Amino acid sequence: MNKPKIASDWMCGCAGCHMSLLDMDERILKIVELADLRATPITDLKEPDESGVDVGILEGGVNNSANEEVAHKMRQRARILVALGDCAVFGGVPAMRNFCGVEAALKRAYVEAESNEPGRQIPDDPELATMTQARAIHEVVPVDYNVPGCPPDADTIFYVLAELAQGRKPEIKDEYLHWH
Amino acid sequence: MTQKITIEPVTRIEGHAKVTIHMKEDGSVGRAYMHVNEFRGFEKFCEGRLYFEMPQITPRICGICPVSHHLAAAKAGDALTGQTPPHPASLLRELMHMGQIVQSHGMHFFELAGPDLLLGFDAAPEIRNVVGLIGANPELTVKAVQLRKFGQQVIKTLGGRKIHPVFAVPGGVNKALTLAERDSILQGIDAVIATTRVGLQIMKDWAEKNMEDINKFAVFPTGYFGLITPENGLELYDGDARLISREGAELERFPIRDYLDYIQEHVEPWSYLKFPYYKKLGYPDGVYRVGPLGRLNIAEKIDTPLANEELKIFKSLNSGKPVENTLYYHYARLIEVLFAIERIGMLCEDPDILSTDILNTRKDYRGHGVGVIEAPRGTLIHDYTADENGKLLKVNLIVSTGHNNWAMSNAVDSVAKTYVKGPEIHEGMLNRVEAAIRAYDPCLSCSTHAVGQMPIQLDILSPDGMLVKTLKRD
Numbered sequence: 148m149n150k151p152k153i154a155s156d157w158m159c160g161c162a163g164c165h166m167s168l169l170d171m172d173e174r175i176l177k178i179v180e181l182a183d184l185r186a187t188p189i190t191d192l193k194e195p196d197e198s199g200v201d202v203g204i205l206e207g208g209v210n211n212s213a214n215e216e217v218a219h220k221m222r223q224r225a226r227i228l229v230a231l232g233d234c235a236v237f238g239g240v241p242a243m244r245n246f247c248g249v250e251a252a253l254k255r256a257y258v259e260a261e262s263n264e265p266g267r268q269i270p271d272d273p274e275l276a277t278m279t280q281a282r283a284i285h286e287v288v289p290v291d292y293n294v295p296g297c298p299p300d301a302d303t304i305f306y307v308l309a310e311l312a313q314g315r316k317p318e319i320k321d322e323y324l325h326w327h
Numbered sequence: 328m329t330q331k332i333t334i335e336p337v338t339r340i341e342g343h344a345k346v347t348i349h350m351k352e353d354g355s356v357g358r359a360y361m362h363v364n365e366f367r368g369f370e371k372f373c374e375g376r377l378y379f380e381m382p383q384i385t386p387r388i389c390g391i392c393p394v395s396h397h398l399a400a401a402k403a404g405d406a407l408t409g410q411t412p413p414h415p416a417s418l419l420r421e422l423m424h425m426g427q428i429v430q431s432h433g434m435h436f437f438e439l440a441g442p443d444l445l446l447g448f449d450a451a452p453e454i455r456n457v458v459g460l461i462g463a464n465p466e467l468t469v470k471a472v473q474l475r476k477f478g479q480q481v482i483k484t485l486g487g488r489k490i491h492p493v494f495a496v497p498g499g500v501n502k503a504l505t506l507a508e509r510d511s512i513l514q515g516i517d518a519v520i521a522t523t524r525v526g527l528q529i530m531k532d533w534a535e536k537n538m539e540d541i542n543k544f545a546v547f548p549t550g551y552f553g554l555i556t557p558e559n560g561l562e563l564y565d566g567d568a569r570l571i572s573r574e575g576a577e578l579e580r581f582p583i584r585d586y587l588d589y590i591q592e593h594v595e596p597w598s599y600l601k602f603p604y605y606k607k608l609g610y611p612d613g614v615y616r617v618g619p620l621g622r623l624n625i626a627e628k629i630d631t632p633l634a635n636e637e638l639k640i641f642k643s644l645n646s647g648k649p650v651e652n653t654l655y656y657h658y659a660r661l662i663e664v665l666f667a668i669e670r671i672g673m674l675c676e677d678p679d680i681l682s683t684d685i686l687n688t689r690k691d692y693r694g695h696g697v698g699v700i701e702a703p704r705g706t707l708i709h710d711y712t713a714d715e716n717g718k719l720l721k722v723n724l725i726v727s728t729g730h731n732n733w734a735m736s737n738a739v740d741s742v743a744k745t746y747v748k749g750p751e752i753h754e755g756m757l758n759r760v761e762a763a764i765r766a767y768d769p770c771l772s773c774s775t776h777a778v779g780q781m782p783i784q785l786d787i788l789s790p791d792g793m794l795v796k797t798l799k800r801d
Binding site for chain 1 (some may be wrong): 335336338339341342343345347360362364365366367368370371372373374384386387388389390391393434438439442452453455456457458461465469472473475476479489490491586587590591592593594595596597598599601603610710721723725758770
């Protein structure tokens with residue numbers, strides 16, 4: 148039997164959830180044994196397989212047009228979509244930007260900051276993504292499993308991945324929901 | 328037909344970047360750009376928060392080096408409230424920071440950049456990753472995992488968690504180290520020193536075999552910048568900043584609270600990441616590099632024995648002058664890991680490390696404070712201004728990766744021009760362009776106070792901009 152395929156990506160977060168995934172330490176060998184790691188930020192495939200993956204994991208919320216593309220593509224190609232961490236589940240700290248708005252935040256960083264050269268402008272090259280309201284993933288595409296935590300504990304991530312890789316449904320409660 | 332090649336996302340780096348390579352008619356590279364494609368806006372949305380919340384809010388800028396932001400925020404808080412931490416508190420903060428240097432640098436060498444060195448730039452992208460390393464050398468991979476684990480465990484011992492710890496507060500730290508905890512850290516040291524030395528040997532062997540690449544892969548002069556001890560030794564936790572010229576002469580030495588007199592940031596329309604430079608020389612003449620290569624270039628010695636021996640060898644690479652090779656960032660990073668582990672040993676043996684005098688509660692409130700630390704990727708500056716109630720009015724952050732923005736952009740352009748030749752574009756050519764960015768170990772979440780990622784796609788355009796063909800790399 149072919150191993151289930153797992154892909155992951157990060158959007159508007161801090162990479163801390165992927166670091167917590169690495170904090171499962173030696174157990175990463177177990178995950179590699181159970182599943183085939185496809186496109187992730189630490190592998191060199193650039194997007195989830197067009198033919199689909201079994202589990203797609205997204206860290207971070209959606210706060211710009213590039214994130215939207217990533218979220219939609221992962222949803223289309225993953226049979227099961229996991230929102231990993233508080234930013235993915237709720238919006239998290241980056242959603243604090245919604246209180247001041249995108250324009251004010253851009254102006255502060257690129258025009259007003261004390262260390263800037265005078266007269267600078269907000270970057271606007273067509274190569275760059277357009278900033279939007281910061282949203283949780285479920286506000287953009289349907290999510291199958293929400294795994295909260297900032298970041299979720301490595302034990303929780305291991306449990307969720309191991310269950311999904313073996314075709315079972317993880318139940319995220321009790322000790323898998325604690326905050327340290 | 329002219330082409331624009333897009334590499335998106337750049338993988339095995341932290342955060343969201345894409346590269347565009349604009350090809351000329353003759354199949355050579357016209358210009359290549361690194362676009363940092365994310366912006367979050369911490370500087371704005373932290374306005375109105377209380378200064379003592381910042382050691383918890385700002386680590387969410389980056390989950391790879393959260394300790395850097397945690398400590399820089401606490402240090403800015405120390406200055407803002409006039410609460411100088413007691414000596415044991417500074418030792419404990421430094422201990423946590425050294426744990427972070429070990430985990431962040433160790434992970435970068437083995438898990439992010441390592442696949443290029445150990446499996447090759449031209450290895451198939453399906454296996455050119457940490458899983459491929461497990462297949463090629465399981466024993467080494469497990470040791471690398473344990474190296475990172477050692478660093479993470481130091482952080483957890485002090486701050487209760489490995490990522491986003493709760494430990495430093497303005498005026499000190501909230502928990503003392505116990506004897507048992509101290510001993511447990513000490514027990515792990517020999518094994519991780521051995522792993523680091525294996526890493527150094529791998530690096531040296533690789534360098535010997537790949538000297539031609541090392542000497543044509545993004546080698547260019549810049550200034551170098553970072554914190555320094557009073558005797559010009561390597562410093563990662565606290566001290567004055569030192570800037571040296573491309574020839575190695577000292578240009579400036581200053582307390583970081585005066586950073587605005589020396590550093591200014593340039594903005595380009597094609598990147599959300601700003602370009603800091605030395606104000607007196609202007610942009611781009613005043614650009615400099617930070618991080619492991621920058622720090623080893625500004626330091627004349629390292630105050631731990633094993634790392635100092637390695638530094639001497641490193642300094643001989645360019646006869647004592649600054650080392651300019653982008654690929655030697657990997658080498659410098661490992662020497663710093665060795666230093667950080669030795670420093671952990673020294674800190675644990677310090678008679679004050681078990682002291683419970685860990686918090687200064689006497690305030691001399693000033694309402695403004697600048698905090699600095701040498702994050703794994705370079706100098707990190709937090710600058711806060713608060714009202715009389717402690718509510719933040721202004722926040723300015725200059726983050727490590729930002730200082731290297733010009734250098735990374737230049738490295739991308741240089742490597743593209745050296746290695747990418749049309750009409751047949753091979754994946755390995757593009758991977759080298761990514762490796763130019765990888766060498767700097769950028770943390771792009773940090774640098775734009777942001778994060779994210781996407782697929783590689785090669786769009787071939789006709790001269791009038793019409794899409795002729797799209798090639799995908801997966």
